[in-house]
Amino acid sequence: MKKLTAALAALAVPALLAGPMALASSAEDHTELMATLGELNDSGGSGTVWAKVTGNEVWLSMEVEGLLDGAPHAQHIHIGGTNSCPDPSQKGTGPGGAIRTTDAVDSYGPVAVSLTTDGGMTHPDHALDVANFPATGSYTYERTFTVSDEVAAQIGAGDGVVVVHGVDHDGSGTYDGDQMSDLDPSLPTEATDPALCGTLDLAPMAAPSGGVQTGGASSEGLEQPALLVSGALLAAVGAAGLLARRRARD
């Protein structure tokens, strides 16, 4: 029986990882949002964001490529201003006219959520918790966190803007330079200047998770619905068990 339990738990884990609504029977009670991250300050980066808001809970998944490697990238959901990204050609107060974070506050407003990694806090007060942000040039990020009613409503209305920071303007391979950050005078401005920005827009659909298993069918359809139903039941049982264990731990 232990092996069966292990199998059930293993089944339940991918279902839980697929998002907070993966176990719900309908997609009606959550809001999905997506962002395509465009580069600011010629950072050379790109990325995408996929988020689901369910009540006060936000699940957010993010893929980023092409930023400075080996350096922390503070990342946030901003809310305010015109809920938009600045024109990348806007002249800022940074080196060579680079856009610094405060230069574009009219576009995206202040930090509402700090997208720290596990262990970090997500409150705006932790916006520069450098030890708890991704620190590679390309990364995937996924986290579920709780926000206030107001912030949940704003994100759900499409008001959120995701900004990723950290640009190596001079190509030295590290955050340096004479000018210090407009956010924290102990850091070079390169460490906090915005590198990527994207608006969290309402998704046109409840997006399926992962790829599509449309390779073909090895057998006729009759046994597959049965397998599907039993699989779903097993996943539900396993998930219930996992949740119970989590509750017991908390």
Next chain:
Amino acid sequence: MSHHQEGRDRRVPALPGAWASVLLVAGMAMAACGVTAQVPAPPAPQVATPAPSPSADGSSSAAHTVPAPSVRPPQALPETEAGQTAYPELEASRPVEVRLPSIGVTSRLHSLGLSPDGTLQVPTGALVDQAAWYSGSPTPGEPGPTVVEGHVTGPGGRPSVFFALGEVATGDRIEVDREDGRTVAYEVYRVERFAKDDFPTVAVYGPTEGPELRVITCGGAFDEAVGHHVDNVVVFARVLSPGG
């Protein structure tokens, strides 16, 4: 969720524990993509080739009436002063048929939703060889991407409805009939193959400027260990005209 443990040939399912869960997960997704040795590999899209070249096996169909992309301007789309296309958008009406003349495919469409694990359901049973519309996605002509999917191979490994999807090229025309009698025409602007474990959710299912279409199947390497193709072929197309 790695399905690629060691790549050993494991056909006898006397496997408890993690292997059982792998099999069950595959079962949940109805992912039994059987391919036999008799069937040649499905065509792969021409990844990262900007200039269109003839398809590998010379499958020039008589139905291929679509000229090269460079000589084919979008039709019936008014241009705004800013040079942006003002896309005609339609009220919702369920799609009932899809046609890809460049690969000689015409299929009725049925509706499918999400499985309990959040993945897209796939055609089964009597409808296994019919293409399907993801009922959570916009209907053709509504803003956003309309999602159509179909198998690459069917029971026994024979070719299914989208076996040749990888041969679709940029500039090809795709048409979708709606329940209200309108036909929406699209022009393909991108054909790509993605690993299922690196599927670009936002690019495929995310917001678009106007009505678009995604046609999805799988191709590429067949993974014996998990029993299905490890890649999805995705065709991206933009609306040409809402038709009448």
